[in-house]
Amino acid sequence: MKFTRRNFLKVSATAAGGLVIGFHMPSKAQAEGLASSTEINAWLSIDADNIVSIATPQTEMGQGAFTAVPMMVAEELDVPWENVRHVFADANRHVNNGDLYTTTMTGGSMTVSRRHPYIMQAGASARERLRQAAATRWNVSLDQVVAKQGMLSAGDKQGTYGEFAADAAAVTLEEEPKIKPYGDWWLLGTDVKRLDVALKTNGTAVFPIDVEVPGMVYAAVAACPVPEGKLVSFDFDAIKDMPGVIQAVELKQTKDTPSFTDLRSAVAVVAESWYQAKNALSAMPIVWDFGRGASISYESQTAEALSLLAGTGTVLRDEEGNPGKGIDKGVNQDDVPGLLEAATKLVVGEVYSRPFEAHATMMPPAAVADVKEDRVDIWTFTQDIGRSLHEVADQLGRDTANVHLHQTYLGGGFGGGFNMDVHRQAAAISAAIGKPVKVIRSREEDIAGDSQRPPVWGTYKAALGEDGLPTALMTHFVGEEKMPNFARSSVANMPYLVPNLRHELSIIQNHVPIGYHRAPGANSNGFIIEQMVDELAQAGDWDPLEWRLKLTEGNEPWQRVLLAMKEKSGWTTDMGKGEGMGLAVVESHGTVAGCVATVSVSRRGQIYVDRLQYFLNSGYVINPLNAIEQAESSAIWELSHAMFGGLDLRDGRFVNTNFDSYPMLRMPDTPPVIEVELVNSEDQWWGGLGEPAGPPTPPAIANAIFYATGTRVRTTPFTKAAL
Amino acid sequence: MAISLNINGKDISIDADPQMPLLWAIREKAGLNGTKFGCGIAQCGACMVIVDGAAVRSCNTPVASAVGKAIRTIEGISENNDHPVQVAWQELTVPQCGYCQSGQIMSAVALLERTPNPSDTEIDKSMAGNICRCGTYPRIRAAIHQAAEASKD
Numbered sequence: 013m014k015f016t017r018r019n020f021l022k023v024s025a026t027a028a029g030g031l032v033i034g035f036h037m038p039s040k041a042q043a044e045g046l047a048s049s050t051e052i053n054a055w056l057s058i059d060a061d062n063i064v065s066i067a068t069p070q071t072e073m074g075q076g077a078f079t080a081v082p083m084m085v086a087e088e089l090d091v092p093w094e095n096v097r098h099v100f101a102d103a104n105r106h107v108n109n110g111d112l113y114t115t116t117m118t119g120g121s122m123t124v125s126r127r128h129p130y131i132m133q134a135g136a137s138a139r140e141r142l143r144q145a146a147a148t149r150w151n152v153s154l155d156q157v158v159a160k161q162g163m164l165s166a167g168d169k170q171g172t173y174g175e176f177a178a179d180a181a182a183v184t185l186e187e188e189p190k191i192k193p194y195g196d197w198w199l200l201g202t203d204v205k206r207l208d209v210a211l212k213t214n215g216t217a218v219f220p221i222d223v224e225v226p227g228m229v230y231a232a233v234a235a236c237p238v239p240e241g242k243l244v245s246f247d248f249d250a251i252k253d254m255p256g257v258i259q260a261v262e263l264k265q266t267k268d269t270p271s272f273t274d275l276r277s278a279v280a281v282v283a284e285s286w287y288q289a290k291n292a293l294s295a296m297p298i299v300w301d302f303g304r305g306a307s308i309s310y311e312s313q314t315a316e317a318l319s320l321l322a323g324t325g326t327v328l329r330d331e332e333g334n335p336g337k338g339i340d341k342g343v344n345q346d347d348v349p350g351l352l353e354a355a356t357k358l359v360v361g362e363v364y365s366r367p368f369e370a371h372a373t374m375m376p377p378a379a380v381a382d383v384k385e386d387r388v389d390i391w392t393f394t395q396d397i398g399r400s401l402h403e404v405a406d407q408l409g410r411d412t413a414n415v416h417l418h419q420t421y422l423g424g425g426f427g428g429g430f431n432m433d434v435h436r437q438a439a440a441i442s443a444a445i446g447k448p449v450k451v452i453r454s455r456e457e458d459i460a461g462d463s464q465r466p467p468v469w470g471t472y473k474a475a476l477g478e479d480g481l482p483t484a485l486m487t488h489f490v491g492e493e494k495m496p497n498f499a500r501s502s503v504a505n506m507p508y509l510v511p512n513l514r515h516e517l518s519i520i521q522n523h524v525p526i527g528y529h530r531a532p533g534a535n536s537n538g539f540i541i542e543q544m545v546d547e548l549a550q551a552g553d554w555d556p557l558e559w560r561l562k563l564t565e566g567n568e569p570w571q572r573v574l575l576a577m578k579e580k581s582g583w584t585t586d587m588g589k590g591e592g593m594g595l596a597v598v599e600s601h602g603t604v605a606g607c608v609a610t611v612s613v614s615r616r617g618q619i620y621v622d623r624l625q626y627f628l629n630s631g632y633v634i635n636p637l638n639a640i641e642q643a644e645s646s647a648i649w650e651l652s653h654a655m656f657g658g659l660d661l662r663d664g665r666f667v668n669t670n671f672d673s674y675p676m677l678r679m680p681d682t683p684p685v686i687e688v689e690l691v692n693s694e695d696q697w698w699g700g701l702g703e704p705a706g707p708p709t710p711p712a713i714a715n716a717i718f719y720a721t722g723t724r725v726r727t728t729p730f731t732k733a734a735l
Numbered sequence: 736m737a738i739s740l741n742i743n744g745k746d747i748s749i750d751a752d753p754q755m756p757l758l759w760a761i762r763e764k765a766g767l768n769g770t771k772f773g774c775g776i777a778q779c780g781a782c783m784v785i786v787d788g789a790a791v792r793s794c795n796t797p798v799a800s801a802v803g804k805a806i807r808t809i810e811g812i813s814e815n816n817d818h819p820v821q822v823a824w825q826e827l828t829v830p831q832c833g834y835c836q837s838g839q840i841m842s843a844v845a846l847l848e849r850t851p852n853p854s855d856t857e858i859d860k861s862m863a864g865n866i867c868r869c870g871t872y873p874r875i876r877a878a879i880h881q882a883a884e885a886s887k888d
């Protein structure tokens with residue numbers, strides 16, 4: 013059996029520098045704040061007071077991109093952190109200059125892990141050009157010039173970066189410098205408070221819902237409550253005399269089968285106030301063609317999944333289509349059914365599942381559009397502003413040069429900002445009415461039409477050997493038709509070394525749009541795999557922590573996490589009646605995340621999560637403070653779904669579309685203790701940190717509930733489980 | 736119709752339907768955008784303001800019912816972003832996406848004005864009306880204690 017090297021190790025190979033960045037394209041559209049500043053390259057400009065403004069092309073949604081990008085640039089530029097300011101990168105400039113910032117896509121926990129080579133390069137390159145400028149002006153050789161903490165010096169000569177910025181902007185380097193390796197850092201790796209904290213404590217951070225344009229009107233929108241359904245007709249006359257009402261606008265679907273960023277069939281009511289628009293829209297008679305979805309419910313999907321699980325699924329093969337090569341997709345897959353048949357000790361798992369979940373970001377989707385004859389302005393969020401700009405230009409038939417998409421803060425992303433057509437809606441409405449317009453989705457509209465996290469169902473069978481460890485294992489997962497691969501992540505690449513391993517996948521019908529949802533795939537599948545592991549350990553008479561240590565032998569990133577759990581968590585499976593400790597480890601985004609949960613369960617079956625301990629191995633980490641904040645955040649994200657989540661689909665539509673019926677974790681339900689420890693294999697790779705602490709949370713709690721009560725909870729939310 | 740409001744110590748007159756929720760009067764009519772819309776049904780607390788000393792969800796409060804009362808919004812709790820609650824929020828880096836935080840801060844300010852030294856249970860109870868999807872609850876708890884400490888001296 014040969015093990016392939018783990019994917020994330022490949023990433024580190026790109027860490028050495030030598031990239032060429034698109035340099036110095038001065039732009040009229042440069043943010044006003046930079047007007048008195050000299051731009052050295054598209055990423056940064058320096059003013060006379062030596063204040064450095066650093067542009068961030070990624071979206072800031074609370075994950076810290078607006079701090080991480082400036083940190084990476086400042087590390088190389090070598091400027092005092094207190095001199096650093098952050099600005100939004102200009103999407104128009106990006107799109108119209110050959111993707112100036114490489115990409116504006118934000119997600120997959122990749123801002124640091126994947127993008128650091130060229131972002132750090134931008135800082136390094138600017139520093140070298142400043143040195144070159146100083147060398148020329150002082151008439152000394154380049155190697156005499158030192159650039160440090162915003163100052164250039166050579167012998168007794170000294171000057172600020174600001175004094176040389178204009179000269180540096182004109183320098184062409186013969187060779188691009190290499191970026192600094194780990195170990196040479198002075199700023200990266202230290203605790204840095206995020207730069208956008210203060211403006212989020214006095215209400216001045218601008219979200220799309222806060223943008224105001226003179227002459228602006230407001231729109232409320234309704235898409236078909238059954239996804240994929242289409243508008244047939246609406247009766248504007250019935251509402252046209254309601255206060256403030258201006259117009260109704262039909263939004264025509266751009267494609268027959270829209271992908272998640274295409275404009276979907278919908279209708280908007282425009283009024284002088286959003287409240288008036290919303291009231292009038294609710295009162296307007298609308299006829300919909302519900303389409304195929306009307307006969308699909310979560311219940312029917314579950315029945316379909318269960319019948320598929322009783323049969324055989326498609327065997328997941330590795331990239332070459334071969335069965336049984338390498339651990340990534342399975343080992344000796346074709347031998348597994350026979351081995352299970354012949355097993356002396358067979359463990360047959362029951363069915364596990366996770367339901368649909370919405371992003372339900374606290375900020376409902378909103379956008380402002382001002383479509384004029386010669387120019388289009390859009391204020392929106394999205395997790396890819398460059399792509400959104402293209403979409404608007406395409407939809408309106410405009411040249412991208414005349415489309416200006418202004419990024420705002422994003423009031424929660426979690427993947428929901430990818431699959432978004434609210435900017436398209438705003439553009440279509442503004443074009444139709446000839447006025448600037450602000451579109452706000454009601455919470456109900458947001459949840460009903462969101463690109464949801466898909467449901468998943470899964471089960472397994474295993475043969476155990478003499479030593480109680482599995483000799484053969486088969487998993488069978490059911491995903492839905494739109495993004496079925498979510499049903500295989502963290503399954504097909506689980507790290508446990510079982511000598512014969514087979515993964516099957518089946519697919520159910522689904523009309524609901526599906527999207528990325530914080531640690532997609534891993535979030536649901538980890539729940540199943542990590543409870544399966546506990547069941548297998550128990551059946552084989554192994555301690556679940558020892559089982560995991562044994563079956564990940566030689567896998568340093570996992571061993572480091574598991575050993576930390578063993579040494580530091582006070583691990584025990586025997587806490588006395590009504591109390592339990594459980595653990596789970598899930599790898600996603602190149603980060604191995606372990607969670608140890610301590611719970612107590614009252615006699616009446618009330619679950620209290622008393623303590624959550626996390627051990628994360630992400631390789632490098634550039635800002636431990638933010639890493640810990642993100643771990644807390646993603647932990648609570650999944651805790652919320654474990655305890656309270658679950659969307660219900662009936663007659664093709666979601667029935668719980670606001671926080672009264674789709675409850676969220678609140679302060680009283682938040683565990684008193686959440687601890688995060690970074691146990692990094694420092695010199696090996698860059699893992700992402702925005703998501704990975706979520707997935708191990710629900711299975712760790714479920715495993716703890718088992719030790720507390722003897723009952724397995726095989727689906728979420730736990731509050732509905734009979735204990 | 737013309738409605739007079741007192742927001743952050745200033746008297747203003749707006750033209751609005753008396754049934755219009757205070758939230759939209761504050762945002763669209765008074766032009767104060769720090770107060771947010773999150774659910775519209777008194778569930779999430781994003782729209783929290785303080786009316787005559789009590790934390791109130793402005794999304795389901797008719798503007799007419801706030802006439803003659805002192806309304807405070809996030810913009811009115813300090814001139815320089817230095818109310819003890821704001822300072823504690825900054826020191827403990829509470830906000831992530833930030834969208835819920837105006838509401839969280841207003842709930843915390845109202846709590847501390849009523850209960851200068853709250854226990855964890857009192858904090859949990861008073862803050863239960865505010866949802867944070869970014870999960871900043873542990874930091875909010877700690878920041879409220881820190882603000883309470885800071886207000887003592």
Ligand code: FES
Pocket residue numbers: 771772773774775776777778779780781782783792793794795
């Ligand atoms: S918007 Fe008022 S409580 Fe949610």
Ligand code: FES
Pocket residue numbers: 074374423424830831832833834835836866867868869870871
């Ligand atoms: S900080 Fe994002 S919702 Fe609270």
